[in-house]
Amino acid sequence: MANKEVTIKDVAKLAECSPTTVSRVINNSDHPVSKDTAEKVEAAIEKLNFSPNRIAQGLKSDKSNIIGVIVHDICDSYFAQMVKGIEEFISGHEYIVNIYNTSRSVEKELYAVSMLKANRADAVVFAGGALMDKEYEKKMYSIVEQLKGQGTVLLGVTPHPFDINNISLGNKKAAAIIADYLVENGHRKIAFIDGPEKLYTSYLRREGLKESLLKHDLDLEDELIFPGDFSFEGGRKAALKLLDKIDEITAVVGANDATALGLIWELNNQGIKVPSDISVVGIDDLPEAKYSYPPLTTISLPIHQLGTNIGKYLLESLTSDQITDLINIEMQLIKRKSVKKLG
Amino acid sequence: MANKEVTIKDVAKLAECSPTTVSRVINNSDHPVSKDTAEKVEAAIEKLNFSPNRIAQGLKSDKSNIIGVIVHDICDSYFAQMVKGIEEFISGHEYIVNIYNTSRSVEKELYAVSMLKANRADAVVFAGGALMDKEYEKKMYSIVEQLKGQGTVLLGVTPHPFDINNISLGNKKAAAIIADYLVENGHRKIAFIDGPEKLYTSYLRREGLKESLLKHDLDLEDELIFPGDFSFEGGRKAALKLLDKIDEITAVVGANDATALGLIWELNNQGIKVPSDISVVGIDDLPEAKYSYPPLTTISLPIHQLGTNIGKYLLESLTSDQITDLINIEMQLIKRKSVKKLG
DNA sequence: TTGTAAGCGTTATCAC
DNA sequence: GTGATAACGCTTACAA
Numbered sequence: 001m002a003n004k005e006v007t008i009k010d011v012a013k014l015a016e017c018s019p020t021t022v023s024r025v026i027n028n029s030d031h032p033v034s035k036d037t038a039e040k041v042e043a044a045i046e047k048l049n050f051s052p053n054r055i056a057q058g059l060k061s062d063k064s065n066i067i068g069v070i071v072h073d074i075c076d077s078y079f080a081q082m083v084k085g086i087e088e089f090i091s092g093h094e095y096i097v098n099i100y101n102t103s104r105s106v107e108k109e110l111y112a113v114s115m116l117k118a119n120r121a122d123a124v125v126f127a128g129g130a131l132m133d134k135e136y137e138k139k140m141y142s143i144v145e146q147l148k149g150q151g152t153v154l155l156g157v158t159p160h161p162f163d164i165n166n167i168s169l170g171n172k173k174a175a176a177i178i179a180d181y182l183v184e185n186g187h188r189k190i191a192f193i194d195g196p197e198k199l200y201t202s203y204l205r206r207e208g209l210k211e212s213l214l215k216h217d218l219d220l221e222d223e224l225i226f227p228g229d230f231s232f233e234g235g236r237k238a239a240l241k242l243l244d245k246i247d248e249i250t251a252v253v254g255a256n257d258a259t260a261l262g263l264i265w266e267l268n269n270q271g272i273k274v275p276s277d278i279s280v281v282g283i284d285d286l287p288e289a290k291y292s293y294p295p296l297t298t299i300s301l302p303i304h305q306l307g308t309n310i311g312k313y314l315l316e317s318l319t320s321d322q323i324t325d326l327i328n329i330e331m332q333l334i335k336r337k338s339v340k341k342l343g
Numbered sequence: 344m345a346n347k348e349v350t351i352k353d354v355a356k357l358a359e360c361s362p363t364t365v366s367r368v369i370n371n372s373d374h375p376v377s378k379d380t381a382e383k384v385e386a387a388i389e390k391l392n393f394s395p396n397r398i399a400q401g402l403k404s405d406k407s408n409i410i411g412v413i414v415h416d417i418c419d420s421y422f423a424q425m426v427k428g429i430e431e432f433i434s435g436h437e438y439i440v441n442i443y444n445t446s447r448s449v450e451k452e453l454y455a456v457s458m459l460k461a462n463r464a465d466a467v468v469f470a471g472g473a474l475m476d477k478e479y480e481k482k483m484y485s486i487v488e489q490l491k492g493q494g495t496v497l498l499g500v501t502p503h504p505f506d507i508n509n510i511s512l513g514n515k516k517a518a519a520i521i522a523d524y525l526v527e528n529g530h531r532k533i534a535f536i537d538g539p540e541k542l543y544t545s546y547l548r549r550e551g552l553k554e555s556l557l558k559h560d561l562d563l564e565d566e567l568i569f570p571g572d573f574s575f576e577g578g579r580k581a582a583l584k585l586l587d588k589i590d591e592i593t594a595v596v597g598a599n600d601a602t603a604l605g606l607i608w609e610l611n612n613q614g615i616k617v618p619s620d621i622s623v624v625g626i627d628d629l630p631e632a633k634y635s636y637p638p639l640t641t642i643s644l645p646i647h648q649l650g651t652n653i654g655k656y657l658l659e660s661l662t663s664d665q666i667t668d669l670i671n672i673e674m675q676l677i678k679r680k681s682v683k684k685l686g
Numbered sequence: 687t688t689g690t691a692a693g694c695g696t697t698a699t700c701a702c
Numbered sequence: 703g704t705g706a707t708a709a710c711g712c713t714t715a716c717a718a
Contacts, residue, residue, distance in 0.1 A: 005463070005493055019711090020713080021688065021689075027713080031714095034688085037687085049485075049486075051457065051461040052461065054462045055398055055407055055462065057713080058398050059696090060693085060712050060713050060714085062348070062694075065462075080417050080418045080423050083417055083442075087442065087443070091444075094458065096409065096441045096462060098440060098441055099426075099440055112434075115434070115439075118396070118397045119398065119408075120397070120398055149347070287418075288631075350694095350695055351695065351697095361704065361705045362695090362696080362697090363697080363704075363705055366697055366698095367697095375704090376703070380703080380704085395696075396694090396695050400695080400697080401710095402695080403697050403710055690715105690716085690717075690718095691714100691715090692713100693714090698707100698709085699706105700708100702704080702706100
């Protein structure tokens with residue numbers, strides 16, 4: 001910007017009419033405009049390469065056309081998929097998709113939300129899971145309420161500790177399905193590579209596994225829960241720590257696919273065969289999950305489709321008055337080659 | 344938005360002063376304000392949870408605080424890295440990072456740019472390579488000129504066919520380094536898996552390889568150039584086509600890492616050993632390149648750092664008057680295990 | 687069918 | 703130190 005901008009006035013002057021008329025033309029207003037003037041206006045717009053200043057329109061209409069998307073890490077395939085889905089749907093409808101990477105830092109989450117508030121975002125998607133942190137909960141609660149006061153459409157993926165519409169991803173259920181499947185295949189001693197410590201999603205997946213195992217009278221022992229961080233590297237490191245207990249266990253569940261993939265890689269690297277020596281399962285079904293050695297058995301959460309659903313939901317909430325459908329995500333156990341059936 | 348927004352007037356009323364004074368406080372203006380009133384204003388801001396409407400500020404100051412980033416596909420690790428780098432730097436400075444996925448479609452590229460124009464973006468990064476397409480060149484040229492007229496800061500990664508500041512990634516040089524290395528290792532018959540057809544980056548990498556091979560009196564034969572699309576899947580498909588010629592060639596260059604990785608995977612899958620049966624090289628050095636079987640020899644382009652450099656450059660161009668440094672990217676041959684030294 | 691004027695929330699200019 | 707007022711580019715009553 002900064003330089004000289006073509007405004008509605010310039011168009012009006014060239015078309016020899018008032019700015020009002022120009023406005024009516026560009027907005028296809030139902031207020032009548034004679035064909036003659038309309039054509040003159042169109043011609044002027046064309047000639048001047050005019051496009052209405054959406055900032056100004058936004059100020060007037062009390063809409064920013066900004067949709068904030070808060071993720072933990074766009075380099076994580078999981079988030080990239082989701083963001084892409086959202087963007088596909090939303091950005092084609094003249095919205096600005098504004099992303100924030102927070103690295104699961106409380107500070108950055110708060111920063112993102114305050115920016116979004118200051119920019120009067122029309123909608124905000126909390127695409128990353130909630131943080132289990134007192135400060136996060138308290139301050140987020142407050143600012144989210146302010147956002148609501150502004151009329152912002154809010155949507156969370158997985159539960160969040162403030163009062164917004166949350167899409168359930170069925171994290172507990174996913175882990176439960178895995179537990180059942182593993183037990184069904186004769187596994188009794190199962191280890192778990194955890195997700196990020198403060199992340200609620202980690203908690204849900206861990207507890208889901210624990211609870212379901214308990215139903216089979218099995219324990220997820222504390223010393224078989226290894227720390228992780230939802231990353232490939234985290235999975236690799238966990239594999240190294242797992243080595244000590246490798247003879248005690250027959251299967252490992254990674255808190256997500258990235259973890260499971262890193263796990264498999266390092267296990268292979270250490271000469272341990274998957275699944276003959278040990279079985280591995282993940283959650284997410286990332287595109288790369290089918291290309292590991294062996295291909296990863298996992299739970300598919302259709303993340304990209306979730307993204308487009310989110311986009312659709314937002315668009316409906318923002319523009320139409322009809323009640324929008326709930327968003328349902330169907331998960332599915334994808335049986336590939338990383339689990340062995342035990343005698 | 345839509346509901347009731349807290350404005351500077353509300354703050355003024357509560358602090359018993361004029362909006363002007365409030366404005367001076369929130370902007371740390373050098374215009375004097377008594378300590379007393381300043382405190383009352385601060386208190387009122389606190390109490391009302393006021394944050395200035397950046398849309399309105401933008402209208403006034405002729406700045407949108409929007410930085411557009413146009414990529415081909417955010418799910419592509421290459422772009423995810425770059426966007427993350429840009430976002431890290433930029434978004435912390437109160438800018439809105441607005442991304443567009445264009446899937447290398449002329450239409451979507453144009454759409455993105457016109458949106459960015461309408462939103463009076465302060466800066467636009469053409470993060471994806473240029474398309475080799477007449478319509479793209481012509482229409483882009485026109486709208487880019489309009490953007491320039493608005494004072495938008497423009498930056499291209501790799502050359503673009505319109506007059507903007509472009510960062511050279513050294514695509515030709517990267518391919519040349521690979522050619523030299525392969526020849527040095529005794530390879531004479533080399534195949535190439537191409538990138539997307541209309542993409543200028545593909546052209547550069549292909550020509551770089553061709554030219555450098557020629558210096559060694561070697562030919563990159565047309566029938567040894569296989570189509571690809573910069574994706575893992577594309578690499579896999581190419582591997583299948585390559586099978587026919589497998590006995591003629593000793594090495595394959597993937598136009599990027601994703602391609603090379605897909606190639607290696609499918610080659611393994613077909614029982615062909617890398618590098619003992621055939622050598623494979625990529626370009627980019629994605630994080631995942633070191634985890635293939637065998638780890639991929641490639642050229643490292645520090646994409647994430649490039650992203651932060653871009654962020655820095657934009658910020659400087661936008662805010663400071665001092666001349667900004669050029670952005671230099673150092674490439675490097677990363678020798679891993681996918682190339683065999685021939686007799 | 688067209689146009690005038692007020693106002694969206696902010697800030698720069700110019701008084702006082 | 704403080705505050706009216708106009709203006710940014712646009713839209714929306716309200717007139718004509």
